[in-house]
Amino acid sequence: MTNETRKWLKATAQQLYLHCRQHNIQPITGYTFFDLWWFVPNTKCDTHNSEKALFDVFQKGGLVSNDKFVMNRTQGVNVDSVDPHVVVEFDIP
Numbered sequence: 001m002t003n004e005t006r007k008w009l010k011a012t013a014q015q016l017y018l019h020c021r022q023h024n025i026q027p028i029t030g031y032t033f034f035d036l037w038w039f040v041p042n043t044k045c046d047t048h049n050s051e052k053a054l055f056d057v058f059q060k061g062g063l064v065s066n067d068k069f070v071m072n073r074t075q076g077v078n079v080d081s082v083d084p085h086v087v088v089e090f091d092i093p
Contacts, residue, residue, distance in 0.1 A: 001053075009057055016061025027065040030093055034058075035073050037087040039080035047077055054086065 019025070036054075038047045055067040064070060 005053075009053055010060075013057045013060035016057060016063055020062045025063070025092065027062050028069055028093060029065045031069050031071050032064070032090055032093060033071045033073055035075050035089045037075050038077045039083070039085050039087070040077060041079070041081050041084040043079060045084075047074065050086070054088075 020027075036047075036051075038045075038050070040047065051072060055064075055070045055072075058064045058070060059067040
């Protein structure tokens with residue numbers, strides 16, 4: 001993992017933490033489905049490696065108490081070289 005990626009993950013976890021606290025979102029403490037739509041920069045990207053980092057951000061950011069509760073359902077993988085991102089949908093229990 002590059003230093004740039006580490007910095008991004010840390011900053012994203014901090015932003016998520018602040019968002020959860022500002023909106024009084026309590027950490028998820030049970031198994032929950034997370035639907036993911038990946039928009040990767042090219043076809044060489046491996047979304048499976050990105051999932052673990054994303055789920056770590058969910059835990060460090062306080063969205064889930066433990067990332068073991070994330071039940072991933074990848075709904076699609078598309079290429080977006082201009083704006084790579086992931087769309088996440090889930091229901092708060």
